[in-house]
Amino acid sequence: MRKPVIAGNWKMYKTLGDAVDTALALKPLVANANHCEVVIAPVFTALKTVSDRLEGSNIKVSGQNCSTEKSEGAHTGEVAAFMLRDVGAKYVIVGHSERRQLYSETDSTVSFKTQAALASGLIVIVCVGESLAQREQGIAENVVSSQLNGGLSGLTAPDLDRIILAYEPVWAIGTGRTATPEQAQEMHAFIRRVFAERHSSGAAEALRILYGGSVKPDNIVGLMSQPDIDGALVGGASLQAESFAKIVNYKS
Ligand code: PEP
Numbered sequence: 001m002r003k004p005v006i007a008g009n010w011k012m013y014k015t016l017g018d019a020v021d022t023a024l025a026l027k028p029l030v031a032n033a034n035h036c037e038v039v040i041a042p043v044f045t046a047l048k049t050v051s052d053r054l055e056g057s058n059i060k061v062s063g064q065n066c067s068t069e070k071s072e073g074a075h076t077g078e079v080a081a082f083m084l085r086d087v088g089a090k091y092v093i094v095g096h097s098e099r100r101q102l103y104s105e106t107d108s109t110v111s112f113k114t115q116a117a118l119a120s121g122l123i124v125i126v127c128v129g130e131s132l133a134q135r136e137q138g139i140a141e142n143v144v145s146s147q148l149n150g151g152l153s154g155l156t157a158p159d160l161d162r163i164i165l166a167y168e169p170v171w172a173i174g175t176g177r178t179a180t181p182e183q184a185q186e187m188h189a190f191i192r193r194v195f196a197e198r199h200s201s202g203a204a205e206a207l208r209i210l211y212g213g214s215v216k217p218d219n220i221v222g223l224m225s226q227p228d229i230d231g232a233l234v235g236g237a238s239l240q241a242e243s244f245a246k247i248v249n250y251k252s
Helices: 016-029 044-053 081-086 097-102 107-119 132-136 140-151 157-162 181-198 201-206 220-224 241-248
Strands: 005-009 037-041 059-063 091-094 123-128 163-167 208-212 231-234
Touching: 005 091, 005 208, 005 241, 016 044, 016 059, 016 241, 037 091, 044 059, 081 107, 091 107, 107 123, 107 140, 123 140, 132 140, 140 181, 157 163, 157 201, 163 181, 181 201, 181 208, 181 220, 220 231, 231 241
Parallel strands: 005 037, 005 231, 037 059, 059 091, 091 123, 123 163, 163 208, 208 231
Antiparallel strands: none
């Protein structure tokens, strides 16, 4: 039985004070959400304080990115995965489409980051997804499978239970345009098949695959009713405690 994960990606929003206020407002609203893992990803500068203030709650904290480097060194502006762990993060998001598009991250970058994050003991949320042009050309599955092959290269069996995938069609991120539950299910089932071929059917069966792309309180139930959708990576609707709590509490 796969435990769903509902993760909020706060992107480059919120000062430290705003991040703490949102996290503290969220805490009582999701306190009874035992059906899923609840994760929020504030900016680096808020991670330590937010994580401390959520100590003992059921909300875990994630980084939004990490360095490709496993150890400290002369890499101005970078933050290593083990440094995220050091300030209380349990998860890290890698390969988000905004990183790929705006910061030229490639599948090889994603692979290095994934390896660094695993080495530091973090759970890694690896994002994949096609653009609108790629979907319209009918190559969405090819794109996603090559992102999986490149981004997840070199994983060993013990790594697999610390990998979560997020299918985020680029055309649905921040656009208000959501994939239909059926479109998302079709790609999630495909990802699970690819994972089974690469690893094993047991590993594929245990893999959590989150959907991301304009998830809102009014579409989460339809998405979560699909057999291969194991949670959501939520951007815009995670910025307010009330709307994110409604998504987390989709079962009630
Ligand atoms: C995201 O940032 O991962 C995301 C899915 O954003 P949004 O929910 O705003 O589309």
